[in-house]
Amino acid sequence: MPLWTIYHTPDLFTDDDKHQLAARVADHYENVGLPRFYVVTLFRETRPEDFYVGGEPAAAAVRITIDHIARRNPDQESRRRSARWIKGMLQDQLGQREGLHWEFHVDETSEDLWMINGIVPPPGGSDAEKNWAKQNSASPY
């Protein structure tokens, strides 16, 4: 948690761009208290013949699916704030490209159905979670 899966057409990102984007995403979650290693970002290059927007092969498109597990928004305003927060991570790198379709959505799933290295992650905000954040790794607690 969170898991970002980024489908993109070829030639949009260099390996450096990907690294920078993944690091920026991890920064944002770390800044709100999550252990940095919770953040997994996958890039899936997809050629236009396999990537359709509105039924047509996409020349340039980015479609991001995000799974949020450890934290869940309690109400609509909080969800909308989350969406703006995520937009803020992407705007600089994606917002300036002419003709690009870029889109994300978030799914929220149960933290009870989640394990890292076979361990149930500690409750959000707990001392054990702060310790995981400091160590930046999972350990028995």
Place this chain on the structure above:
Amino acid sequence: MPLWTIYHTPDLFTDDDKHQLAARVADHYENVGLPRFYVVTLFRETRPEDFYVGGEPAAAAVRITIDHIARRNPDQESRRRSARWIKGMLQDQLGQREGLHWEFHVDETSEDLWMINGIVPPPGGSDAEKNWAKQNSASPY
């Protein structure tokens, strides 16, 4: 929204088949009022050594995951109607193939956690959404 991710074994679809299927899917959503460019369809070719059905490598299989965001079914009968509607998009192209395993499921997620090109899409059925549908693109509203 909607996002269709189609995992399939090799040699089931030509690029033309994919284009046709993606266009048919977009047609169906457009016919119920969604802007056509909301519909993203991704094909992920997967060799049998990476695609198991019942624990065995699949000679011929299609597994489709669908994320619905902008519209949510209010009750069971409505969900079942949606499933039949989706089956109708696939039956012609997949239903006749002997020995093929084909399967889909839909996840419904919150429209509050969704943006296209950094913009919150307009409410379903609104004039702004109709305008997006007519333009077939996102724009400030």
Place this chain on the structure above:
Amino acid sequence: MPLWTIYHTPDLFTDDDKHQLAARVADHYENVGLPRFYVVTLFRETRPEDFYVGGEPAAAAVRITIDHIARRNPDQESRRRSARWIKGMLQDQLGQREGLHWEFHVDETSEDLWMINGIVPPPGGSDAEKNWAKQNSASPY
């Protein structure tokens, strides 16, 4: 249902390892009464430049997303039991590898929005489902 998608860095699994893991996963679901062919397992090899943990390219990582459709946990204790049950399928193959990040989470979605070969699967625990399990294939019922 269930759908397991296993993203992994290169050189973690041979084709034989994948087959064995997929078979073990199918065994577990079969043992609790599901038709074996319900279990679909996809492997997605992902190079470190496309797989980031905590914003850094992952040398060795496995990230598994699981969709559960036909069965839903009624409460927290049941969800936690499911997580331990899944851990049990993975521990032997993944738990001993030094330096590996491995993580899974489960999403639960509606059985009403699901079809196999164009057929609504029979209700969980029904005679028709037992028959599908025995035949290990979908058929009109």
